[in-house]
Amino acid sequence: MMRKTSVILLSAATGAALTLFVTQPRAVLMGSSARAATSDTYRQLNLFGDVFERVRSDYVEKPDDSKLIESAISGMLSGLDPHSSYMDAKSFRDMQVQTRGEFGGLGIEVTMEDGLIKVVSPIDDTPASKAGIMANDIITMLDDEAVQGLTLNQAVEKMRGPVNTKIKLKIIRKGQDNPIDVTLVRDNIRVRSxxxxxxxxxxxxxxxxxxxxxxxxxxxxxxxxxxxxxxxxxxxxxxxxxxxxxxxxxxxxxxxxxxxxxxxxxxxxxxxxxxxxxxxxxxxxxxxxxxxxxxxxxxxxxxxxxxxxxxxxxxxxxxxxxxxxxxxxVQTIIPLGSGNGALRLTxxxxxxxxxxxxxxxxxxxxxxxxxxxxxxxxxxxxxxxxxxxxxxxxxxxxxxxxxxxxxxxxxxxxxxxxxxxxxxxHGIKSTSSAPPAAPSDKAAVDKPANNKAAN
Structure with a gap:
């Protein structure tokens, strides 16, 4: 069987994950026994179809068909191991943004404190630092919408957006009697890892x-x-x-x-x-x-x-x-087509x-x-x-x-x-377990290897 893969981004999840991205479908050659096993498996899928139809017709409230399918897929993958999962379209996009390490935004590290957004620190050479945003500033409004009541993720999502678009922040700063209004233009922000x-x-x-x-x-x-x-x-x-x-x-x-x-x-x-x-x-x-x-x-x-x-x-x-x-x-990310999210499969x-x-x-x-x-x-x-x-x-x-x-x-x-x-x-303490000097020509585990891993 053949599979062409290339490395793609993945957010840190339970223990994080190492990820490959499938760009072409797997080609599978099956013998008669494999075909028989596959046929039996698909016959068993009739059970899923029966349950699905019964839920659709008899559940006390009309269910959302797409949610039922997503839940079934999630259950199938989560039953494999802790790192296999289904990502809906939004989760897939968020994953790509996080591990790409860059996004359209303001350039501030923030946290939630007493229901408001507190600036941990502005990132150097970003719209936030150039506008004079300071550590410990409290953000109370985003484009005239109160931050109170939003989750941290919701607030961060509002601050992110396409490059060259504007957003207005209302800030409370210690030592200032009145709130400060600041309008920022989003730029491409690189996360410092x-x-x-x-x-x-x-x-x-x-x-x-x-x-x-x-x-x-x-x-x-x-x-x-x-x-x-x-x-x-x-x-x-x-x-x-x-x-x-x-x-x-x-x-x-x-x-x-x-x-x-x-x-x-x-x-x-x-x-x-x-x-x-x-x-x-x-x-x-x-x-x-x-x-x-x-x-x-x-x-x-x-x-x-x-x-x-x-x-x-x-x-x-x-x-x-x-x-x-x-x-x-290692997990492989398998996109399911436009708007359908992706599988994360070990x-x-x-x-x-x-x-x-x-x-x-x-x-x-x-x-x-x-x-x-x-x-x-x-x-x-x-x-x-x-x-x-x-x-x-x-x-x-x-x-x-x-x-x-x-x-x-x-x-x-x-x-x-x-x-x-x-x-x-500094040589104050020493150990013979793993000398930190650079390896010689006879370095341990110098094995011949091919380079067919995704790159």
Missing amino acids: VRARVEADDIAYIRITTFNEQTTEGLKKEVANLQSQIGDKLKGYIIDLRNNPGGLLEEAVTVSDSFLERGEIVSTRGRNAEETQRRTAHPGDLTKGKPVIVLINGGSASASEIVAGALQDHKRATLVGTRSFGKGS TARYYTPSGKSIQAKGIVPDIEVLQDVPDELKARTDTKGEASLRGHLKTNDGDEKTGSQSYVPPDAKDDKALKMADDLL
Whole structure:
């Protein structure tokens, strides 16, 4: 059988998802036994037809036929595993916007507070920042419509829209006696999935929050900026993947490739052997062989685990933190035609370069570091993990692991994992489990592989 696929966006859902997008239908050749089984299956669909007609004719109120069909499809997919699902047309569009990493909007990060929209921060060089919108501003009106009563998602949807269209905001600002009216023109906004800072004067700290279409370019930009700021005294890099739920398979591959010179990055294996695909690194280490520490925890899932697993298997990085989420499957997005939404279907498992599946197990860090959690948060800081999800794919060897700490202190000075990473890069502490130096020509798991994965 053949299937042509290309990478597409996917929003972070339960543990997030790695996604491929089917662009051409599957061609299937069936023998007589397969045809018989298919025929029997379609005969069983008569039962669904009978139930559907009975509901339409006898339910106490006239049902919406399209809603009945959507609910039936949703039930069929959700019964497979936690990551297979049906998306209606709106959900499909929202997914594409979120993981594309760009949209028509104003350029402000917001939250809901007391029923009103509070600005967390304006994004640099966007309509909001140019208009002087400030952190902690309270938005009370959107185009003369009160925000009170709207959900956060509804308010965000109203602020987004086609590029070059206008929207009027009424803002309450601390220290100002009267509300401020601001008219903004929407522009193309790129969501920053990569943020960085200089740590301890000589360490490059890079936080990746999700894997969207902008992630690899964002990583390259931040690495270049940090190299310029720190100069020759640069000790190494800390890549923070904690509570990163995943995203695009292609971005996980290219981010991993940024730190590797050669070797396999990941393989994906479907139900049939001919569907196995392997992705390999290309020469060129973005960090020029400097030591790398990767921070993970119970909220690091999917694409995050691909990056962590690849760098750990190649001994290119030392992993610090707690065991990752354990989502080792790949989802394919199958559009159902104009206006009909799409299927999100689990079609493969993925394996790290050493051939390990992390499904329902997660990746164990080289150095485990548990955070000091405030008493009032202790009941809410552990992520249960993939193995705790009802209907999850079982691990191949039966050794499932559940539960891992996912708390990250809001103040960096209280972050024990970050402190461990600093100490490792400064040579205050050391470990032999995974030397962070760049791999030699005899790097571990340097397997030949083809590049027929979607790209």
